[in-house]
Amino acid sequence: MNYKPNKSDRYLLTASEMGRADKAAVVAGVPAIDLMAAAGKAVADAVLERWSRCSVLVLCGPGNNGGDGFVVAKLLKAADWPVRLAFLGSVEKLSPEAAHFYQAWQGEVEDYSVNVLDQSDLVIDAMFGAGLTRPLEGKARDMVDAIIARDIPVCAIDVPSGLDGSTGAALGLVAPAELTVTFFRKKPGHLLLPGRGLCGELVVADIGIPETVLNELNLQAWENSPELWYRNYPWPRTDGHKFHRGHALIYGGESMTGASRLTARGAMRIGAGLVTLAVPIKAWAVYATAMTSVMVAKLEVSQEQEDFEELLLDPRHNAIAVGPGAGLAGFERIRTRKIVVTALTTNHTTVLDADALSAFSEDPQTLFDAINGPCVMTPHEGEFARLFPEINKSHPDDKLTRARMAAKLSGAVVVLKGADTVIASPDGRAIINANAPAYLATGGSGDVLAGFIVGLLAQGMLPFDAASAAVWLHGEVGNDVGIGLIAEDLPEHLPKVLSAFQKHYFLAQKSGK
Numbered sequence: 001m002n003y004k005p006n007k008s009d010r011y012l013l014t015a016s017e018m019g020r021a022d023k024a025a026v027v028a029g030v031p032a033i034d035l036m037a038a039a040g041k042a043v044a045d046a047v048l049e050r051w052s053r054c055s056v057l058v059l060c061g062p063g064n065n066g067g068d069g070f071v072v073a074k075l076l077k078a079a080d081w082p083v084r085l086a087f088l089g090s091v092e093k094l095s096p097e098a099a100h101f102y103q104a105w106q107g108e109v110e111d112y113s114v115n116v117l118d119q120s121d122l123v124i125d126a127m128f129g130a131g132l133t134r135p136l137e138g139k140a141r142d143m144v145d146a147i148i149a150r151d152i153p154v155c156a157i158d159v160p161s162g163l164d165g166s167t168g169a170a171l172g173l174v175a176p177a178e179l180t181v182t183f184f185r186k187k188p189g190h191l192l193l194p195g196r197g198l199c200g201e202l203v204v205a206d207i208g209i210p211e212t213v214l215n216e217l218n219l220q221a222w223e224n225s226p227e228l229w230y231r232n233y234p235w236p237r238t239d240g241h242k243f244h245r246g247h248a249l250i251y252g253g254e255s256m257t258g259a260s261r262l263t264a265r266g267a268m269r270i271g272a273g274l275v276t277l278a279v280p281i282k283a284w285a286v287y288a289t290a291m292t293s294v295m296v297a298k299l300e301v302s303q304e305q306e307d308f309e310e311l312l313l314d315p316r317h318n319a320i321a322v323g324p325g326a327g328l329a330g331f332e333r334i335r336t337r338k339i340v341v342t343a344l345t346t347n348h349t350t351v352l353d354a355d356a357l358s359a360f361s362e363d364p365q366t367l368f369d370a371i372n373g374p375c376v377m378t379p380h381e382g383e384f385a386r387l388f389p390e391i392n393k394s395h396p397d398d399k400l401t402r403a404r405m406a407a408k409l410s411g412a413v414v415v416l417k418g419a420d421t422v423i424a425s426p427d428g429r430a431i432i433n434a435n436a437p438a439y440l441a442t443g444g445s446g447d448v449l450a451g452f453i454v455g456l457l458a459q460g461m462l463p464f465d466a467a468s469a470a471v472w473l474h475g476e477v478g479n480d481v482g483i484g485l486i487a488e489d490l491p492e493h494l495p496k497v498l499s500a501f502q503k504h505y506f507l508a509q510k511s512g513k
């Protein structure tokens with residue numbers, strides 16, 4: 001295996017960061033015209049690789065996305081493909097490099113009307129890229145409407161037109177692509193929904209922007225991948241002892257006992273040395289009979305909080321999880337809140353999930369005020385809306401920003417779950433996860449994720465890394481199990497995924513391969 005991990009490959013650039021990268025490349029001596037030529041060539045190459053000769057229509061917009069389109073048209077024509085081109089813009093307003101390639105096209109420039117779609121087998125969408133500022137309207141919208149109605153395959157340049165590459169939001173109508181060719185690095189909108197689903201296959205092309213420009217950009221967003229955190233992963237030590245691998249303490253509620261058991265199982269499987277489930281005495285027998293490697297501690301009637309606090313006095317309990325099945329009905333809600341506040345005010349490294357979040361929906365500030373130490377919270381969209389209604393109101397279509405703002409406001413690492421989970425740290429760093437299959441959307445899957453996180457925290461991984469690693473491994477296991485997955489499968493299939501991960505990222509690195 002020739003493995004060269006590179007964290008910088010995983011950077012994600014917003015439209016404005018990409019604009020700065022572009023400028024920095026020019027300052028570093030790469031002419032803008034070369035960048036456009038390379039961008040167009042990358043698209044033409046990708047098309048030639050994937051489609052056989054057919055009638056192509058290149059739809060060029062008014063900006064540099066259109067400029068790339070002129071390059072593609074010329075190259076496909078040179079490859080002897082039948083190419084037509086329509087341009088939506090005015091030549092006088094083109095940038096110098098786009099104007100250069102407009103002149104170089106030399107073929108007919110057709111009117112921007114839907115008739116140009118007649119007899120077209122493939123559309124190259126060079127309408128709008130990073131410069132999209134508003135929903136498509138007028139001729140551009142009519143064109144996309146007609147492309148969709150006629151079901152013509154589309155290859156998008158940079159992003160499908162109508163999609164905001166920085167957020168993944170559809171500003172209005174979007175032309176869904178079979179293939180999207182972007183440049184230098186992926187953009188958040190290629191990974192976040194609905195964007196990811198509109199891009200089709202995604203190709204990232206090198207267009208000659210020097211890697212050194214990355215240093216000038218102070219980027220804070222990445223696509224989740226082990227390159228980002230495998231160096232901090234708590235690989236088992238040969239001289240290891242179970243006490244080196246931490247002791248996770250998980251609160252289990254009275255009625256929904258399955259949830260925290262899944263959390264506990266997840267924590268064990270991911271390598272916590274010891275796991276204790278602390279549960280109200282009424283439910284103790286249920287838990288105790290169900291668990292084997294996990295210890296079950298009793299919390300006495302009416303003094304659950306005090307008993308939990310006592311468990312926290314034991315310094316070996318180094319990572320806490322509260323939420324799965326904790327309970328929200330009547331007095332259970334009060335108890336859940338007390339347990340959460342106890343864990344947080346004693347500054348324990350804490351994972352807050354499910355009921356631990358919803359219990360504070362009326363007064364989220366109480367929760368945020370209590371967070372002073374290392375903390376990871378794992379809301380799904382419903383829980384997020386209850387805790388951060390203002391953020392949802394101010395940035396409804398920008399999941400990356402929502403997660404970042406929530407992390408900053410709460411002081412916790414926020415794992416905003418979904419098929420495009422975002423992990424955000426209060427310091428501004430954010431990671432978008434894109435490996436999760438649809439099968440993970442099943443009851444209990446989030447409980448296991450909380451277990452993976454607390455299990456990694458118990459082994460000393462820092463919250464942002466632990467959350468990112470857990471989310472990625474969770475996605476990998478989901479893919480490994482595939483269709484038919486139930487939450488119980490997740491801890492049980494983790495060892496297989498962990499050993500492949502270990503082989504690839506740890507053993508190969510150790511042996512210098």
Ligand SMILES: NC(=O)C1=CN([C@@H]2O[C@H](COP(=O)(O)OP(=O)(O)OC[C@H]3O[C@@H](n4cnc5c(N)ncnc54)[C@H](OP(=O)(O)O)[C@@H]3O)[C@@H](O)[C@H]2O)[C@H](O)CC1
Pocket residue numbers: 018019021022035036039061062063064065066067068127128129130131132133134135136137140157158159183207
């Ligand atoms: N960054 C790079 O390294 C390279 C990028 N390339 C390509 O360039 C585009 C970005 O080009 P840019 O000119 O900044 O933007 P666009 O081509 O996407 O479009 C901007 C123009 O479109 C107008 N606009 C925006 N939204 C709409 C709309 N909904 N309807 C009509 N017109 C719209 C906008 O007008 P304003 O009124 O908003 O100012 C602009 O006129 C990037 O995506 C790459 O494909 C390079 O060629 C290679 C290097």
Ligand SMILES: [K+]
Pocket residue numbers: 065125126127128129156157158159160161
């Ligand atoms: K486009």
